[in-house]
Amino acid sequence: MFIAQCCVEKGESNGVRSRASLKGGPSKRAAPHRFEASEGPRILGPNDGKAVDFGSFGVRFMVWVEESGGGFSLVEHPIPPRTLVAPLHRHANEDEYSYVLEGRMGAQLGDEVVYAEKGDLVFKPRDQWHTFWNAGDGPCRILEIISPRGFEHLFKEMADDPAMTGEAGLALHARYGIEADYESVERLCEEHGLAFPMEE
Numbered sequence: 001m002f003i004a005q006c007c008v009e010k011g012e013s014n015g016v017r018s019r020a021s022l023k024g025g026p027s028k029r030a031a032p033h034r035f036e037a038s039e040g041p042r043i044l045g046p047n048d049g050k051a052v053d054f055g056s057f058g059v060r061f062m063v064w065v066e067e068s069g070g071g072f073s074l075v076e077h078p079i080p081p082r083t084l085v086a087p088l089h090r091h092a093n094e095d096e097y098s099y100v101l102e103g104r105m106g107a108q109l110g111d112e113v114v115y116a117e118k119g120d121l122v123f124k125p126r127d128q129w130h131t132f133w134n135a136g137d138g139p140c141r142i143l144e145i146i147s148p149r150g151f152e153h154l155f156k157e158m159a160d161d162p163a164m165t166g167e168a169g170l171a172l173h174a175r176y177g178i179e180a181d182y183e184s185v186e187r188l189c190e191e192h193g194l195a196f197p198m199e200e
Helices: 152-160 166-176 184-192
Strands: 008-010 051-053 058-063 073-079 088-091 095-102 104-109 112-117 121-124 130-134 140-147 178-181
Touching: 051 152, 058 152, 073 130, 073 152, 095 104, 095 112, 104 121, 104 140, 112 121, 121 130, 130 184, 152 166, 166 178
Parallel strands: none
Antiparallel strands: 008 051, 051 058, 058 073, 073 140, 088 130, 088 178, 095 121, 095 140, 104 112, 104 130
């Protein structure tokens, strides 16, 4: 796997508060589904949603494909200081948009290296070789908008089977249309002063 071989899950529920749970009653949401106006107000708090830690980055699931009606997915990625998230890779099916919530994100987009600060939005179109990292000494958090949708399920599969490597990992990549340049990790870490925890 290009991202991680182990993870730590935080929380068992999706953490979404519906009108019932905001009033103190139990949420009736068993699984992600399209959110309808008839369900009343919906708020996802800063500590809500299933979260996993893959070492080089984390994932907090915020909007699943099933909840958006298929249009997009939304996850939050906390990234440890001076850490590379993944080797150079590209997606055949999705465009990604990274909005920086906190810290400084570095990214290689094609042959160019860019840096984004709090409030910046970075475009990572499908078929573009790219990767990203925390370029600072403090926390970095980004919102990742994934369109058309569904790539968040790759993270879920990785969390469900942390030991997925070898043929299973390659099959996962093929299923989600990912190509990865594993040889880029050493160069990226050396050039930008980064760590890549799965390599330690």
